[in-house]
Amino acid sequence: MSEDLNNKIVKAQHGLKQIQEDPNFEKELAQYLQASFPKEHLINLYERFIIPDGQFDTLMRRVLWKALTKKIGNNVIISSEVRFNHPETFEIGNGVFIGNQTYIQGRFDGKCLIGNHVWIGPGSYFDARNLIIEDYVGWGPGAKILGSTHTGVPIDVPIIQTDLEIKQVKISMGADIGMNAVILPGITVGEGSIVGAGAVVTKDVPPMAIVAGVPARFLRWRKES
Numbered sequence: 001m002s003e004d005l006n007n008k009i010v011k012a013q014h015g016l017k018q019i020q021e022d023p024n025f026e027k028e029l030a031q032y033l034q035a036s037f038p039k040e041h042l043i044n045l046y047e048r049f050i051i052p053d054g055q056f057d058t059l060m061r062r063v064l065w066k067a068l069t070k071k072i073g074n075n076v077i078i079s080s081e082v083r084f085n086h087p088e089t090f091e092i093g094n095g096v097f098i099g100n101q102t103y104i105q106g107r108f109d110g111k112c113l114i115g116n117h118v119w120i121g122p123g124s125y126f127d128a129r130n131l132i133i134e135d136y137v138g139w140g141p142g143a144k145i146l147g148s149t150h151t152g153v154p155i156d157v158p159i160i161q162t163d164l165e166i167k168q169v170k171i172s173m174g175a176d177i178g179m180n181a182v183i184l185p186g187i188t189v190g191e192g193s194i195v196g197a198g199a200v201v202t203k204d205v206p207p208m209a210i211v212a213g214v215p216a217r218f219l220r221w222r223k224e225s
Helices: 024-036 039-049 053-067
Strands: 084-085 090-092 103-105 111-114 125-127 130-133 149-150 162-167 169-171 209-212 219-222
Touching: 024 039, 024 053, 039 053
Parallel strands: 084 103, 090 111, 103 125, 111 130, 130 169
Antiparallel strands: 149 162, 209 219
8 A cells, every 4th residue: 555645644732732731839829910010011021032942931831820810720831922812711721722923802891701622813803892712612813703783873973983782702622723714793603613724604503514615604414435
């Protein structure tokens, strides 16, 4: 049997990674910073470490997220140039990877829940004013969530001046979101489903379904091959 040099299957890495406790000094430093400085000061401090990608910069980004967020687990990796708004509403699980140049847009009275072993590709955007991402979700580079939209009424004023309607977006356990996909407000992506690259999801995705296209349409059910 000849070996196919153009295609190969290798073992998964991120989803199988074993979680270990972060060093105590990280937690103690985060607690000290949280108790000693206002949030605005910590955000300014974060900017010092946001671009370099050395070991110490990566460590300090994680420490500052521990000080700024509502809750964060162990072995979280915050890549360079990851930015945020209202991190005090974020609850992040264990073993989460957030790729570089990702932006998470929270809201002072909102919630952003990210489960365990979630992998977020570079350049992603999250309107995280009412967002739930469950465990073992894969999030492709450049994919986006829109969790709110303006009502557009009354029609005699600019749309940007009309009320903002916030709708919960939920990405269920084990789902996989393709590169540059867009999830619109109020959508639930079902457990174990696949959203194709570049898809625009305008309605709920059933569990174990594969959808793709603009707008996203059902293609088939996942099954053993």
